[in-house]
Structures are given as C-alpha cells and as structure tokens.
Amino acid sequence: MAVMPFLKGVLIIGKHEGDTLHLADIVLRMADYGQLPHLDFMTPLGIMSVWPIVQFVKAGLGFGMAFAAAQALVALLLIGPILRVALTRFTGWTAWAYTGFTITMILALVHGEANAAISLSMHYNRWAWALAYIAIPLAMLEPLGPRRPWLDGALIGLAFALMVVVKITYAAALFPAVLLALLLRRDFKAILSALIFGLAVMALMTAWLGMQYWAAYLRDLLAVANSTTRAAPGEPLTGVIASPAYLGGSLALLATVIFLRQSGRKVEGLVLLLLAPAFVYITYQNYGNDPKWLVMVGLLAIGMRPAMGIANSLGWPLRQAMLVSGVIMLALSLPTVLNMTWSPLRLMADERPNQVPLLSRAKQGQDVLVSAPRLYRALVTVPEDGPGEPYEAYADSYRSKKDADAAEEASAYDPFIFNGEALPSCSMSAGFNAWFETAADDLMQQGMSGKSVLVADLFSALWLYGDFKPVEGGAPWYYSGAPGLKHADYVLVPLCPTDETRRNDILKAALAEGWTFDQVSRNQIYILLKPVPPKS
Incomplete structure (x- = not known):
C-alpha cells in the first residue's frame, strides 16, 4: 500500500478537490513561507496533521508524493505500537485483522465510506483513528502475557499527545473512558507512565512553538465550534445514533456492553459503555460520519467471548451472542474497510485520459491529477425566483416568517446588500481551476503581482495560481469571522463563489468590525476592493 503511489508517480483524485486545495494551501504556506498553523493562519487542525507532509515537500518531493511519503512514515513509526497491541491484546486471526486494518487506515487513499473515488481529504481523521486503535485496547484489556505498565502507559500517553496535535477532538472525547479503564484495572504505573510521556511531548511542543501556540490553537478551535456552517458537518447527532445507516451499529454496540456485563467482564463493559458516546461524537463531528470504531469494537467483542456454557437470564449462550x-x-464496516484497502490498487489501475494537475501553477503540484472537466468546466447554480424572474411567485412559499426560527431561516435567502448593491445569489459547483486561473491572470495584468489578496469565499487559494503572497493570518478553509483581513492588500469578492453563505459571512463580519471597502475594479466574475480599516 505504501509503495504503490510511488510506482504510479502521481495521485489521481476523483473527489474533494476543494479539500485538497485546502491541504495544499496549508502545506505550501509552511514549506515555502515558514508559516505555522494557528500562529500564522487559522485552522482547527493540529500541526502534526501536516508537518510530515511539509518535511517531504521541503526535501524536494511534489505535493502528491510528499503526501504518500508522509503516510508511509506514519505507518513506519506506528508499526511497533500496533504490533504491541496485536500481540498482547488479540489472539489468532483477530490480531491479524486488527493490525491490517489499523495500517490500512494510515495508508489508504480515501477517507472511508463506500464512494470509490480516491481522495486526499481528511487523512488526519484516519491517522487519529489509528492512534485511538492503539490507546483503547492497551488501556481496556489486560495483556495476554506479563504486564509491562511502563511500556503500555508510554504508548498510551504518546498516542494521546499525538491526537492532541493531529486532531484534538479524538483526545478530548476518548480521554475519560481510557482513564477510567486504567483506574478500574488499577494500572497506576501505566497512568503515571502515560502522564510522563504525554506531558513530555507537550513540553517539547511548547519549547518548539512557545506558549502562544496553545492559546492560538484554542482560539481557532473556539472559532470552529462557534461556526454556524462547519461546527458539525454531516448528519445531526441523533442521526449518527439512530438513522438507518447507523442504528444497526449502535444496537450492536449496546448489545456488546450488555453481554460483557452479563458474562462477568464488568470493567470492559463499563468502559465500552463510556466509549459509546465518544465514538458517536467523533463520528458526528467528522465529515462523512464514518463509524470507524466498528472494526475495533467488533474484534474486541469476538476476542472477549466467555467460555462455553455461560448464559444470561434469558438462556442465551453468551459466547455465541458476543460472536x-x-x-x-464487522459486516457493517465492510464497505469502509474494502474501500480503503483497495484504494492504492485503484490508483495503480487508473489509466483514464485527460487528467490534468490540480495545482496547475505550482511547481510542487504537478503530481496530483484530476479529470479536466472537473477543474475547467465551470458550473454555476443560479436561483430563478427573484424579482422579475420566472418563479418569483413561489419565493414566499419557503420564506415564511411566522415565527423567529422560520424568520431566521428565511433571511438566508434574502439578497445580501454590500456597498449599496445586492450581490448575486449564485454559487459555483465545479470548474475551480478555471475561476482561479482567470482571476489570477486578470489581477496580474492589473499590476497586482506580489500582493496579498483575501478571497471572500470558502477557500482562499488564489496565491497558488499566480504571483501573490498568502494572506498572513488568513484561513485556508473559512470557518468564521474575517481572518487575515488586516494583513490583506486587497479583498476579492467572487460574484458566484463556491459558497455564497461563506462569502456573505466574511463581508458581514468585516462590516461589523467597522471596515469599509473602496472598489478598485470589477469584471464578470469578481469585484476587487481595497479594505479601509476602522477609524477607531
């Protein structure tokens, strides 16, 4: 799995081009300009989610091969802890299955789910799940051989420290259950070891980045938590628990908790019960809502089966019930498992013509390819129920304002007035490269080379397509506020952005802070503005 991308020489993605631009924006800011997450630009991702990729870009690899090399490095670094778990907490084929799937999560070329298109999106979720797969069995289960609390505690502490600086959601959600597991097992040496090694990593990070890094990290996390558009991408919380796609797994998880308790494994049953809301929250908070905990809990359930002859009060044989x-x-997880496992093979087999670089103007971006129509066929969605348009009569049917909630929802459809004009209500769903290259060429012809231009949209990767500087303090992926505005030479307002709500939110936030804007130029696709800071 690690070698196949290098044999191919390129990564050919079939979805999530915007997410890939977001990742490239972060990586190349760090590699080319020495910027750091949180301190120099806004992101909720921890630095270790991208730092390995950055190092390989600095070493001379293209962005695509640097991504593949980073995944291989992570797998190499974690194979020892993974084998420690496999050899001491699992037996037989379950040890092989655990090892294979954990490594697969690290090396896959798709984030999960059942859509087979290759994607570089959300690799950090896969890496964080791999760390969780190390920490949870070590804490929850007694080793099959002699205890080695200092080693196991060190691995747990290192796993949690890395979760903090990869994606902190995992560490925060799983910490209570893992600590309880160690306390109930009275493994106090492991707790002390985990504390020592976890704090050692935090101390090294602080010595490297300074205390201000943690304050900036917290600020970005709060910005995302308070975002109205990205705090929880996907199904609502109740849907992740009880919608048709998830209810079977939820019931199987609760049944496992009950069967563990009935078979006398009180500690494991209680810990798994506490892990259940953590699993649900992590799944709910991640785009795609992919319940990757299913494989681990399925293998744990099979591995913790009691001896033959033990039954519950209903007469059910608990060994068979746990099986x-x-x-x-495991069956419910099969689509995700197969999709991730086969993704490098799909890359090797992909011989489709007309693939072009996603980062067409960046020298490090020639090894990430996308189908040309996805990048250059500009598709725009335009509503036709405004004043004077064919379906004007139907606009009131969804703009009901009978109560406060309905009024707030309806206001999202109202025209947004900016600088005395209503901005168009439309959005661009494909053709990102066509837009970026056209805008970049036009701006450079106006003499804007070397300037920092803040794009009022979901992602602000214009600098990757022309001779511009990345906006200091900006956001490679927009969440809230007007990040980077005070460092921007110009603000570019797309007339049909990739996300109309994000465009409007950036401008509203800027106006609320007292900024004003002088128009510099405009054309069919954008308005270029000079930001004027608040007088106060």
Missing part, C-alpha cells in the same frame, strides 16, 4: 454482535459490527 453475533461482533460479526454484525
């Missing part, structure tokens, strides 16, 4: 619940969870 059934474990197999159910």
Whole structure:
C-alpha cells in the first residue's frame, strides 16, 4: 500500500478537490513561507496533521508524493505500537485483522465510506483513528502475557499527545473512558507512565512553538465550534445514533456492553459503555460520519467471548451472542474497510485520459491529477425566483416568517446588500481551476503581482495560481469571522463563489468590525476592493 503511489508517480483524485486545495494551501504556506498553523493562519487542525507532509515537500518531493511519503512514515513509526497491541491484546486471526486494518487506515487513499473515488481529504481523521486503535485496547484489556505498565502507559500517553496535535477532538472525547479503564484495572504505573510521556511531548511542543501556540490553537478551535456552517458537518447527532445507516451499529454496540456485563467482564463493559458516546461524537463531528470504531469494537467483542456454557437470564449462550454482535459490527464496516484497502490498487489501475494537475501553477503540484472537466468546466447554480424572474411567485412559499426560527431561516435567502448593491445569489459547483486561473491572470495584468489578496469565499487559494503572497493570518478553509483581513492588500469578492453563505459571512463580519471597502475594479466574475480599516 505504501509503495504503490510511488510506482504510479502521481495521485489521481476523483473527489474533494476543494479539500485538497485546502491541504495544499496549508502545506505550501509552511514549506515555502515558514508559516505555522494557528500562529500564522487559522485552522482547527493540529500541526502534526501536516508537518510530515511539509518535511517531504521541503526535501524536494511534489505535493502528491510528499503526501504518500508522509503516510508511509506514519505507518513506519506506528508499526511497533500496533504490533504491541496485536500481540498482547488479540489472539489468532483477530490480531491479524486488527493490525491490517489499523495500517490500512494510515495508508489508504480515501477517507472511508463506500464512494470509490480516491481522495486526499481528511487523512488526519484516519491517522487519529489509528492512534485511538492503539490507546483503547492497551488501556481496556489486560495483556495476554506479563504486564509491562511502563511500556503500555508510554504508548498510551504518546498516542494521546499525538491526537492532541493531529486532531484534538479524538483526545478530548476518548480521554475519560481510557482513564477510567486504567483506574478500574488499577494500572497506576501505566497512568503515571502515560502522564510522563504525554506531558513530555507537550513540553517539547511548547519549547518548539512557545506558549502562544496553545492559546492560538484554542482560539481557532473556539472559532470552529462557534461556526454556524462547519461546527458539525454531516448528519445531526441523533442521526449518527439512530438513522438507518447507523442504528444497526449502535444496537450492536449496546448489545456488546450488555453481554460483557452479563458474562462477568464488568470493567470492559463499563468502559465500552463510556466509549459509546465518544465514538458517536467523533463520528458526528467528522465529515462523512464514518463509524470507524466498528472494526475495533467488533474484534474486541469476538476476542472477549466467555467460555462455553455461560448464559444470561434469558438462556442465551453468551459466547455465541458476543460472536453475533461482533460479526454484525464487522459486516457493517465492510464497505469502509474494502474501500480503503483497495484504494492504492485503484490508483495503480487508473489509466483514464485527460487528467490534468490540480495545482496547475505550482511547481510542487504537478503530481496530483484530476479529470479536466472537473477543474475547467465551470458550473454555476443560479436561483430563478427573484424579482422579475420566472418563479418569483413561489419565493414566499419557503420564506415564511411566522415565527423567529422560520424568520431566521428565511433571511438566508434574502439578497445580501454590500456597498449599496445586492450581490448575486449564485454559487459555483465545479470548474475551480478555471475561476482561479482567470482571476489570477486578470489581477496580474492589473499590476497586482506580489500582493496579498483575501478571497471572500470558502477557500482562499488564489496565491497558488499566480504571483501573490498568502494572506498572513488568513484561513485556508473559512470557518468564521474575517481572518487575515488586516494583513490583506486587497479583498476579492467572487460574484458566484463556491459558497455564497461563506462569502456573505466574511463581508458581514468585516462590516461589523467597522471596515469599509473602496472598489478598485470589477469584471464578470469578481469585484476587487481595497479594505479601509476602522477609524477607531
């Protein structure tokens, strides 16, 4: 899995081009300009989610091969801890399955789900799940051989420290259950070891980045948590628990908790019960809502089956009942498992013509390819129920303002007035390269080379397509506020952005802070503005 991308020489992605631009924006800011997450630009991702990729770009690899090399490095660094878990907490084929799937999560070329298109998006979620797969079994289960609390505690502490600086959601959600597991097992040496090694990593990070890094990290996390558009991408919380796609797994998880308790494994049952809301929250908070916990819990259920002859009060043989619940969870996880496992093979087999570089103007971006129509066929969605348009009569049917909630929802459809004019209500769903290259060429012809231009849209990767500087303090992926505005030479307002709500939110936030804007130029696709700071 690690070698196949290098044999191919390129990564050919089939979806999530915007997410890939977001990742490239972060990586190349760090590699080319020495910027750091949180301190120099806004992101909720920890620095270790991208730092390995950055190092390989600095070493001379293209962005695509640097991504593949970073995944290989992470797998190499974690194979020891993964084998420690496999050899001491699992037996037989479950040890092989655990090892194979954990490594697969690190090396896959798709984030999960059942859509087979290759994607570089959300690799950090896969890496964080791999760290969780190390920490949870070590804390929850007694080793099959002699205890080695200092080693196991060190691995748990290192796993949690890395989760903090990869994606902190995992560490925050899983910490209570893992700590309880160690306390109930009275493994106090492991707790002390985990504390020592975890704090050692935090101390090294602080010595490297300074205390201000943590304050800036917290600020970015709060900005995302308060975002109205990105705090929880995907299904609502109740949907992740009880919608048709997830209810079977939820019931199998609760059944496993009950069967563990009935079979006398009180500690494991209680810990798994506490882990359940953590699993649900992590799944809810991640785009795609992919329940990757299913494989681990399914294997744990099979591995913790009691001896033959033990039954519950209903007469159910608990060994068989645990097997059934474990197999159910493994079966429900099969689409994700197969999709991730086969993704490098799909890359090797992809010989489709007309693939072009996503980062067409960046020297490090020639090894990430996308189908040309996805990048250059500009598709725009335009509503036709405004004043004077064919379906004007139907606009009031969804703009009901009978109560406060309905009024707030309806206001999202109202025209946004900016600088005395209503900005167009439309959005661009494909053709990102066509837009970026056209805008970049036009700006450079106006003499804007070397300037920093803030794009009022979901992502602000204009600098990757022309001779511009990345906006200091900006946001490679927009969440809230007007980040980077005070460092921007110009603000570019797309007339049909990739996300109309994000465009309007950036401008509203800027106006609320007292900024004003002088128009410099405009054409069919954008308005270029000079930001004027508040007088105060």
